[in-house]
Amino acid sequence: MYKKFILFIVFFVFSLTACENNDYPYVDLSKRQQIPQVSQKWSYTYAYLPQYSHLVSFKRQHLLVEYLKQATNLPIRQIFPDSFSDHMKMFGEGSLDISYSNPFVYVKLAHRYGAKAIARVVEKSGKAEFRGQIIARKDHPQIKTIQDLRGKSWIAVDPSSAGGYLFVLGYLQDHGLGLKDFSQISFATGAGGKQEQVVLNVYLGKYDFGSIREGTLEVLQNDIDISKIKVLANTPWYPGWVFALRPNLPEEDAQKIKKALLSLDIHNPDQAPILKNAGFIKIIPAKDEDYDPIRKLCKKLKINLDE
Numbered sequence: 001m002y003k004k005f006i007l008f009i010v011f012f013v014f015s016l017t018a019c020e021n022n023d024y025p026y027v028d029l030s031k032r033q034q035i036p037q038v039s040q041k042w043s044y045t046y047a048y049l050p051q052y053s054h055l056v057s058f059k060r061q062h063l064l065v066e067y068l069k070q071a072t073n074l075p076i077r078q079i080f081p082d083s084f085s086d087h088m089k090m091f092g093e094g095s096l097d098i099s100y101s102n103p104f105v106y107v108k109l110a111h112r113y114g115a116k117a118i119a120r121v122v123e124k125s126g127k128a129e130f131r132g133q134i135i136a137r138k139d140h141p142q143i144k145t146i147q148d149l150r151g152k153s154w155i156a157v158d159p160s161s162a163g164g165y166l167f168v169l170g171y172l173q174d175h176g177l178g179l180k181d182f183s184q185i186s187f188a189t190g191a192g193g194k195q196e197q198v199v200l201n202v203y204l205g206k207y208d209f210g211s212i213r214e215g216t217l218e219v220l221q222n223d224i225d226i227s228k229i230k231v232l233a234n235t236p237w238y239p240g241w242v243f244a245l246r247p248n249l250p251e252e253d254a255q256k257i258k259k260a261l262l263s264l265d266i267h268n269p270d271q272a273p274i275l276k277n278a279g280f281i282k283i284i285p286a287k288d289e290d291y292d293p294i295r296k297l298c299k300k301l302k303i304n305l306d307e
Contacts, residue, residue: 043075044253049087049101050262051157051164052219053193054080061100063274067166071260074253082191084160091115091246098257102162102213103294106242111305114247118258120240120283120290129237132167135202135217138230139185142244143208146175146233152182152208155201157194162294163213164195167235170297194222203229215279238297239290243283 029123046065057080065078067246079096081087084105090096092113099109111113122128136143143149149172157164165187171228172178179185188194198210199217203224214234217226243261245254263284264271277282 006160008019020051021097034086041075042219043077044097044249045079045090045095046076046098047079047081047090047100049084049086049099049105049160050081050192050212051084051102051195053196054191057192060278063277067264067271067274068257068260072253072256074256080192084158084161084194088112097249097265100241101239101244102160103239103291104162104298105160106244107158107291107294107298108305109244109268110291114243115246116247116249116254117242117286117288117290118254119243119261119283120286121242121278121280123240123280126239126281127237128238128284131165131214132163132165132171132235132238133211133212133214133216134168134232134235135199135212136231136232137202137205138228141186143232146172146177149177149209149232153185153186154182155186155188155198155207156211157198157212160189161194161211161213162238163235164198164211164216166294166297166301167238168211169301170234171233173301183184196223199226199229200224209221238293241280242286242291 026030038080046068048061050057052060058078062078065076066164066267069076076098081090081096087096087099087101088105088108091099091109097157099106099115101109106115106117110117114168120128124131134146134149143152156168159165169179180234184207188197188201188207190197195212196218198212199220201207209232217231220226243257245257262285264283266275266281275283
């Protein structure tokens with residue numbers, strides 16, 4: 001018994017020594033330090049409607065945002081709404097000051113919150129308009145014409161997408177096809193990248209056909225074999241994407257932003273990369289009436305701008 005006690009004492013002392021010689025630092029839990037919260041400086045916020053992924057949105061427009069900051073001498077930063085509805089909600093709440101969106105979303109913003117259109121873009125095609133496309137796999141055995149879409153599954157970009165839904169919906173109605181004529185209508189999900197999702201879902205055969213804005217296939221040409229995708233139809237042309245400001249933005253700042261946008265020149269070597277990156281060649285003045293064709297289309301399709 002005595003020997004066991006001696007062994008216990010030796011083991012205990014050895015354990016204490018080992019603890020004293022380890023490499024762990026002493027931590028005094030009685031001491032606390034307040035870490036100051038870093039507050040972000042106030043700035044105007046700019047957002048590109050998330051039709052593509054956030055990465056694509058950044059790559060396309062970060063040069064434009066930097067240019068606006070320098071040209072206006074105003075604090076402006078790019079933010080990234082996760083969805084079309086988030087974009088509109090943020091504008092309505094006042095956390096989004098400068099919106100770059102499709103004309104359908106603009107019409108909703110103007111109707112709900114009094115958004116002011118200040119400029120619109122001229123696409124690489126040379127037009128101040130753009131259009132939607134209906135796509136399917138080239139090897140789809142049952143889709144050769146528009147009428148073949150009857151009874152098929154359709155994936156669209158978003159209920160508030162112009163080229164990726166609204167324009168195509170109008171086109172289909174003009175060709176005698178209504179919402180009830182399709183076996184399924186789904187919308188791309190997740191944060192951003194919705195145009196890409198439509199193409200990928202059609203490419204993988206998950207849906208019979210999809211609707212996108214013209215130009216989307218070019219975005220994906222390095223990611224998938226777009227030669228396997230066919231454009232079944234193009235919609236009519238409609239007014240292009242628009243820059244809009246919240247209605248209570250100070251007029252002096254609004255004019256600075258508008259002037260900077262309209263001053264961009266594709267022939268200026270310093271400014272050409274800004275426009276090329278963004279995917280358009282020119283920015284021209286815009287007024288609210290330019291988007292009456294969108295309102296007319298919404299009325300024709302019985303779309304409620306409050307929804």
